[in-house]
Amino acid sequence: MTAEIKTRVVxxxxxxxxxxxxxxxxxxxxxxxPADLASAFHSLSHAQQATLFNLVDDREKQGMxxxxxxxxxxxxxxxxxxxxxxxxxxxxxxxxxVADLLxxxxxxxxQRILEGMNQESSEEIGELLQYxxxxxxxxxxxxxxALPEETTAKTAISYIQKEHQNVEMTxxxxxxxxxxxxxxxxxxxxxxxxxxxxxxxxFMTTDIHFVYIDSDQEEVARIVARYDLLAVPVIDHxxxxxxxxxxxxxxxxxxxxxxxxxxxxxxxxxxxxxTKSILKSTKIRLPWLFASCMGGVLATIIIGHFKTTLEQxxxxxxxIPVIMGMGGNVGTQSSTIVVRGLATDRIxxxxxxxxxxxxxxxxxxxxxxxxxxxxxVAHVGYQMWRLAxxxxxxxxxxxxxxAFVGSMLPMMFARFRIDPAVATxxxxxTAIDIMSISLYFSFAKFLFEL
Amino acid sequence: MTAEIKTRVVxxxxxxxxxxxxxxxxxxxxxxxPADLASAFHSLSHAQQATLFNLVDDREKQGMxxxxxxxxxxxxxxxxxxxxxxxxxxxxxxxxxVADLLxxxxxxxxQRILEGMNQESSEEIGELLQYxxxxxxxxxxxxxxALPEETTAKTAISYIQKEHQNVEMTxxxxxxxxxxxxxxxxxxxxxxxxxxxxxxxxFMTTDIHFVYIDSDQEEVARIVARYDLLAVPVIDHxxxxxxxxxxxxxxxxxxxxxxxxxxxxxxxxxxxxxTKSILKSTKIRLPWLFASCMGGVLATIIIGHFKTTLEQxxxxxxxIPVIMGMGGNVGTQSSTIVVRGLATDRIxxxxxxxxxxxxxxxxxxxxxxxxxxxxxVAHVGYQMWRLAxxxxxxxxxxxxxxAFVGSMLPMMFARFRIDPAVATxxxxxTAIDIMSISLYFSFAKFLFEL
Numbered sequence: 056m057t058a059e060i061k062t063r064v065v066x067x068x069x070x071x072x073x074x075x076x077x078x079x080x081x082x083x084x085x086x087x088x089p090a091d092l093a094s095a096f097h098s099l100s101h102a103q104q105a106t107l108f109n110l111v112d113d114r115e116k117q118g119m120x121x122x123x124x125x126x127x128x129x130x131x132x133x134x135x136x137x138x139x140x141x142x143x144x145x146x147x148x149x150x151x152x153v154a155d156l157l158x159x160x161x162x163x164x165x166q167r168i169l170e171g172m173n174q175e176s177s178e179e180i181g182e183l184l185q186y187x188x189x190x191x192x193x194x195x196x197x198x199x200x201a202l203p204e205e206t207t208a209k210t211a212i213s214y215i216q217k218e219h220q221n222v223e224m225t226x227x228x229x230x231x232x233x234x235x236x237x238x239x240x241x242x243x244x245x246x247x248x249x250x251x252x253x254x255x256x257x258f259m260t261t262d263i264h265f266v267y268i269d270s271d272q273e274e275v276a277r278i279v280a281r282y283d284l285l286a287v288p289v290i291d292h293x294x295x296x297x298x299x300x301x302x303x304x305x306x307x308x309x310x311x312x313x314x315x316x317x318x319x320x321x322x323x324x325x326x327x328x329x330t331k332s333i334l335k336s337t338k339i340r341l342p343w344l345f346a347s348c349m350g351g352v353l354a355t356i357i358i359g360h361f362k363t364t365l366e367q368x369x370x371x372x373x374x375i376p377v378i379m380g381m382g383g384n385v386g387t388q389s390s391t392i393v394v395r396g397l398a399t400d401r402i403x404x405x406x407x408x409x410x411x412x413x414x415x416x417x418x419x420x421x422x423x424x425x426x427x428x429x430x431x432v433a434h435v436g437y438q439m440w441r442l443a444x445x446x447x448x449x450x451x452x453x454x455x456x457x458a459f460v461g462s463m464l465p466m467m468f469a470r471f472r473i474d475p476a477v478a479t480x481x482x483x484x485t486a487i488d489i490m491s492i493s494l495y496f497s498f499a500k501f502l503f504e505l
Numbered sequence: 506m507t508a509e510i511k512t513r514v515v516x517x518x519x520x521x522x523x524x525x526x527x528x529x530x531x532x533x534x535x536x537x538x539p540a541d542l543a544s545a546f547h548s549l550s551h552a553q554q555a556t557l558f559n560l561v562d563d564r565e566k567q568g569m570x571x572x573x574x575x576x577x578x579x580x581x582x583x584x585x586x587x588x589x590x591x592x593x594x595x596x597x598x599x600x601x602x603v604a605d606l607l608x609x610x611x612x613x614x615x616q617r618i619l620e621g622m623n624q625e626s627s628e629e630i631g632e633l634l635q636y637x638x639x640x641x642x643x644x645x646x647x648x649x650x651a652l653p654e655e656t657t658a659k660t661a662i663s664y665i666q667k668e669h670q671n672v673e674m675t676x677x678x679x680x681x682x683x684x685x686x687x688x689x690x691x692x693x694x695x696x697x698x699x700x701x702x703x704x705x706x707x708f709m710t711t712d713i714h715f716v717y718i719d720s721d722q723e724e725v726a727r728i729v730a731r732y733d734l735l736a737v738p739v740i741d742h743x744x745x746x747x748x749x750x751x752x753x754x755x756x757x758x759x760x761x762x763x764x765x766x767x768x769x770x771x772x773x774x775x776x777x778x779x780t781k782s783i784l785k786s787t788k789i790r791l792p793w794l795f796a797s798c799m800g801g802v803l804a805t806i807i808i809g810h811f812k813t814t815l816e817q818x819x820x821x822x823x824x825i826p827v828i829m830g831m832g833g834n835v836g837t838q839s840s841t842i843v844v845r846g847l848a849t850d851r852i853x854x855x856x857x858x859x860x861x862x863x864x865x866x867x868x869x870x871x872x873x874x875x876x877x878x879x880x881x882v883a884h885v886g887y888q889m890w891r892l893a894x895x896x897x898x899x900x901x902x903x904x905x906x907x908a909f910v911g912s913m914l915p916m917m918f919a920r921f922r923i924d925p926a927v928a929t930x931x932x933x934x935t936a937i938d939i940m941s942i943s944l945y946f947s948f949a950k951f952l953f954e955l
Contacts, residue, residue, distance in 0.1 A: 088712075090731045097851065103590045160561055189914025216697055243693075262538075280760060281540045283753040285735070302752050303733040308755060310730060313763030314845055320767075321834075321841045333866045340838055340871060347834045348875055352882055358701055358823040359886065365822055369815050372822035373808040376938055377801025383833075384934070385772075391771045395764055401547065416783045421723055421790060425798055432802055436809065484834075488826055 065095040072103050077110070084110045093123030101131035108132060118147035126159045133164060142171045150176065151196045151304070154183035158193075187459060192268040193276050194296030194308070195289045197201035201229040202255060215243075227284040229296055230259045236294040237263060265290050268297055272308050277400060279305040316398055319476040320348075320391065343481055350485030354379075354492045361496040364503070370437055371499055373445050374429075375492070381425055382453035382491040383484055388463030389414045390479045395470055399474075404469055413464045418458020419451075426451035445498045453491040460486050515545040522553050531560045539566050543573030551581035555918045558582060568597035583614060586650030592621045599753070600626065601646045603635035606645075615881040641725050642718040644758070645739040651834055652705060653789060654688060659701035665693075676735040679746055680709045686744040687713060715740050718747055722758050731754040756870045766848055769926040770841065772796075793931055800935030802943045804829075811946040814953075820887055821949055824879075824896050825942070832903035832941040833934055839864045839911030847919055848926075857916045861909065868908020869901070876901035895948045903941040912935050 064087055071080045084092065084107055092111075096104050104124075111117045121129065121144065133141060145153050145168065157165035157180065169184075171178050179197060186192025204212055211228060228246060230239035237260030249258050265288045267277050279287050279302060289298045315325045323345020358365065358375075365371055393410065396402030402410055430447025434440060461483050465475035514537055521530045534542065534557055542561075546554050554574075560569045571579065571594065583591060595618065597602050607615035607630065619627050619634075630649060634644025652661055661678060679694060680689035690707030699708050715738045716725050729737050729752060739748045765775045772793020808815065808825075815821055843860065846852030852860055880897025884890065911933050915925035 078685060088714075088732065090733075094731075094850065239952070252618060264538075271820075280756045281544075282538060283540075283756075285752070293769075302735070302756070305734075306730045306752070306756060306759060309759050310849065311741070312758070313767075314849060316539075317763070317767055317841060317845050321838045323838045323842050331747065333863055333870070333919070336863070336867045337870045340835070340867065343838075344831065344834055344871060344875065348827065348878070351830045352879070354826035354830075355823045355882070355886070358826070359820075362819070368821050369819060370809075372815055372819075372825065373805045375825050376804035376808070379829070380797055380801045380804075380824055380934070380938060384794055385790070388773045390773045391506065392773050395767050397762065399764060400544065406548070413783055417786045417790065420783070421786045421794060423792065424791065428798070429802070432805070445547065457938065463649070468638055482831070488830060492826060 064091060066106070068092075068095050069099070072099070072106065073186075080107070081110045081112075084394065085112055085116075089116050089119035090123055092120050096120075096124050096128055097337065101128065101135070104128055104132060105135040109138070114144050115147040117144045121156060122148060122152050129156065130161070130164075133168075135162060138168070138171060142168060146170060147177060147195050150179050150183060150198070151194060151298075152192065153388075155188065158188045164184055186268065189272050190268070191266045191270045191289045191300060192297070194272055194275065194304055195268075195300050199229060199296070199297045199299045200227075200372055201231045201235070201296055203256050204230050204232065204256035204259070207251065208246050208249050208253050208255070208258075211241075211246055211255060212251075225505055227288075228255070229288055229299075229301075230255045231296055235296060237265065237288055237290050237296045239248065239263065240288070241420075252280075260332060262287065266300070273312055273398070275300050276308045276312065280309065310378065312398070314395065316476040318473065320480050322480055345480045346481030349490045350481070353485070354488050355487065357492050358496070361500065363498045364496055368442075368499060368503060370439075370442065371445075371496070374433065374449075375495070376431060378446070378453055378495050379488055379491050380451050381422075381450055382457040382487045385418055385421055385454045386457035386461035386483050386487045389418065389458045390465050390483045393462050393465045394475045397465065404466060407466045407470075410466070411459065414458040414462035415455060418455045421458075422451040422454030425454065428437070435479050441502050445495070445502050448498050449495040452494055453487070456490055456494075457487045460490070509596055513731060514541060518545050518557070519549070520544075522549070522556065523571065526651075527560070530557070531562075534560045535566075535841070539569035542570050544581060545575065546570075546574050546578055550830075551578065551585070554582060555585040558586070563592060564594050565597040570599060571595075571606060572602050579606065579609055580611070580614075585801070588621060590619070592618060595622065596626060599631050599646050600633060600648070601644055601748075604630050604643065605638060607634060608638045631953055640718070640720050641716045641720045641722065641750060642747070643741045644722055644725065644754055645718075647748040647751050648676075649679060649736075649738070649746070649749045651681045651685070651687075651746055654680050654682065654706035654709070655704050657701065658696050658699050658703050658705070658708075661691075661696055662701075665696075677738075677749075678705070678740055678752055680705045681746055687715065687738055687740050687746045689713065690738070701735055707895050713738065716750070723762055723848070725750050726755045726758045726762065730759065731850075733937070744785060748910060762848065766844065766926040769924065772930055783804045796931030797934055797955065800938045803935070804938050807942050808946070811950065814946055814950045818892075818949060818953060820889075820892065821895075821946070824883065824892075824899075825945070827879060828899050828903055828945050829938055829941050830898070831872075831879075831900055832907040832937045835871055835904045835908035836911035836933050836937045839868065839908045840915050840933045843912050843915045844925045844929055854916060854919055857920075860916070861912045864908040864912035865905060868905045871908075872901040872904030875904065893951050895945070895952050898948055899941065899945040900946055906940050906944075907937045 064083065068080070068083060071083065092107065108117065108120065111120065121132070124132065157169060167182060169498050172180070183193065183197065200215060202214065226243060228241045228243065229237060230241065232238050237253065239261050240263050241255055241259045245258055264284060265280055266278055268289055268291050275287060278284070284302065286299045286301045287297055289300060290296055311326065318324050322340060323338040393402060428446040429450050432445040433446040434443035464483055465479045468475040468479065514533065518530070518533060521533065542557065558567065558570065561570065571582070574582065581920040595606070607618060619630060622630070633643065633647065650665060652664065676693060678691045678693065679687060680691065680763055682688050689705065689711050690713050691705055691709045714728055714732050714734060716728055718739055719739050725737060728734070729750070734752065736749045736751045738746055739750060740746055761776065768774050772790060774789040843852060879900050880893040883896040884893035914933055915929045918925040918929065
């Protein structure tokens with residue numbers, strides 16, 4: 056099925072739900088991939104979600120569905136599902152996903168579910184819950200294949216076939232020393248192509264890409280993407296192997312982190328809110344707008360301060376929008392480039408000076424081009440060379456300063472370990488608004504000798 | 506090695522390059538992963554890049570390095586490398602990557618390289634080059650394992666061990682009918698766990714996730730991410746299996762598409778430009794700013810049109826920044842949510858009406874909150890109820906309209922198959938600037954009875 060056809064399945068589901076056609080619904084629900092059901096869930100009510108969920112006959116499929124739904128929906132679903140049923144569904148999901156689910160639920164509910172699970176699972180998951188959900192420890196699976204270096208290829212193969220059929224996505228065999236420390240890695244392909252009696256130490260790779268248990272998930276994603284890995288081992292600071300993070304989870308991280316960055320930059324939350332209620336969306340977007348509102352009020356006060364200048368030169372008002380706009384836009388370009396560059400490793404903090412200087416140069420050139428252009432526009436419109444100079448000079452300096460502020464602020468935030476994506480938006484635009492207005496009226500006051 | 510340590514390797518490389526310490530360089534270069542070398546390349550001159558490149562002793566490693574470097578750098582590197590050497594390096598890279606590289610080079614150079622390759626490779630790559638580089642055909646590898654349905658598990662295993670050791674990332678075995686049409690898929694794990702004499706048709710999955718040869722690469726990424734696949738088969742419209750796209754390429758697509766969207770939204774190019782020269786950066790950013798500059802000029806003309814109003818009520822100028830700013834910010838929030846929602850499948854075009862209505866509601870509530878607040882600010886500052894009403898009402902209507910325009914425009918663009926990320930920025934901000942200014946002065950003119 057292509058995505059096109061799947062979209063139509065979703066439409067059908069909604070139609071049948073409205074008609075309460077349970078028999079047809081059951082048939083479709085059990086034929087549809089849980090990922091597609093989850094995507095239909097985004098646009099259904101909690102009651103409809105519960106109906107669909109209960110029509111899924113297969114516990115494993117219910118488990119996959121739970122993994123993929125939004126946090127809000129999850130909570131409602133847990134409440135409307137029998138606790139024992141819910142626990143038996145969780146037992147079908149890899150432990151890292153269960154830990155992730157429990158973290159998304161209110162602590163008390165999570166605790167109750169954990170207590171209801173069998174001892175082995177609950178201990179394993181309890182251990183995962185100790186780690187920060189955004190760290191390697193929080194996203195790893197504690198199940199992997201690790202064998203001593205003297206094991207032969209043949210023994211390793213039969214071990215995998217017999218004992219490890221349920222390990223999630225097996226690609227690599229890790230090699231550990233007598234103290235469980237990670238010393239090498241072999242791919243399953245190497246395993247079947249070497250002579251059967253070769254010990255693992257004879258063909259394992261010792262230059263291993265790994266992450267520490269407390270590494271941030273962005274770091275994990277970076278390593279997997281950079282070295283084209285299918286899984287990355289997670290170790291503690293004594294090099295003891297604790298788990299692996301697989302590529303499918305990394306894909307989700309990369310997507311979510313990009314969405315998070317994009318939304319944070321405009322103050323629209325840190326995960327997707329379009330499907331949330333109107334009031335929730337409003338609440339998320341309100342505070343960021345407050346910062347820019349305060350900037351606007353400050354601009355009002357500054358203009359009020361230049362009241363006498365403005366009364367004598369009313370035409371000055373006409374160029375306020377374009378000067379603020381050009382500054383704001385070039386500043387947003389600079390800050391976006393820096394924020395995304397930091398996130399994707401294309402810009403390093405230690406090159407801060409060089410990056411900022413380059414942005415200033417670009418801002419200066421762009422400012423000169425548009426300063427000249429807008430100076431000419433001002434002259435054509437008002438036949439007043441003084442105004443032309445004021446407008447032109449304001450544009451040049453505003454754009455130059457905006458490029459400086461737009462590139463410098465996110466790097467400063469990053470240096471002090473504040474997420475540059477959050478802080479950049481309101482700070483950069485507010486700073487630029489105030490600078491541009493002050494510059495413009497100061498130039499005017501000076502040049503018109505008021 | 507962690508990323509921290511790798512960064513230091515990069516610093517060392519640059520120091521040694523400056524000192525011309527060839528022997529030490531050769532040693533480090535050959536110990537460093539090509540992905541790390543490529544990341545060092547971003548901040549080196551073309552001459553330094555060529556030096557490092559030639560110090561790499563292993564052709565395969567040189568190939569991996571070429572794959573990862575920027576297009577500009579690639580061209581210079583090709584020019585400074587002996588053609589035959591370059592071709593022998595390309596023979597170490599999977600054909601989809603070679604096709605991708607050749608597409609990034611000027612046509613004439615690509616043609617010459619293609620002609621120099623051995624016939625088999627050149628035909629295979631020539632075929633890939635027929636497809637759009639952004640489509641499934643352009644990113645697939647034409648090498649995969651496909652066997653008829655009656656093949657037994659045992660035969661399939663020995664076939665893979667003997668014949669297919671070089672197939673890039675083997676995870677799935679595809680099952681085809683007598684006309685090479687895709688009918689099923691088995692994982693390698695299933696293959697080793699069923700009874701050896703079972704035919705593939707006995708345990709293959711027939712509900713296959715696939716993409717068409719002309720599907721967009723974003724669609725490919727979406728399918729792989731949604732169903733947690735390691736590879737997705739690519740078929741033509743007769744269901745004939747032509748190739749596969751692997752998860753490592755999908756990770757790159759997801760990253761690059763996110764970066765592209767983010768940068769396009771602020772008119773800063775479609776791939777990362779921070780490392781490009783100042784003039785190139787300027788050239789990329791100039792046109793987008795022109796659109797917003799024209800919007801600003803239009804705002805100037807509109808304000809000029811309200812000249813008499815402004816002359817009598819000079820204080821109106823003070824609120825221009827805050828009204829434009831609030832409109833612009835809420836509009837940017839709406840358009841960003843819609844652009845990212847469309848890209849990640851959270852918003853569907855067919856729900857256009859619902860999405861826009863919701864944005865209008867959110868914009869209306871936010872507008873009411875900030876309209877009241879700024880109305881009060883105006884009253885406190887100027888003790889004039891008329892001004893308070895004008896400011897308040899302008900903020901309400903501007904924010905409401907901005908949310909409408911900000912959500913509607915990207916959806917309209919998407920509907921007409923124009924990339925919403927490109928078009929949204931300048932159109933949305935310009936439209937909002939003009940609307941907000943017109944509204945504000947019209948309200949003022951009406952309420953002050955001028």
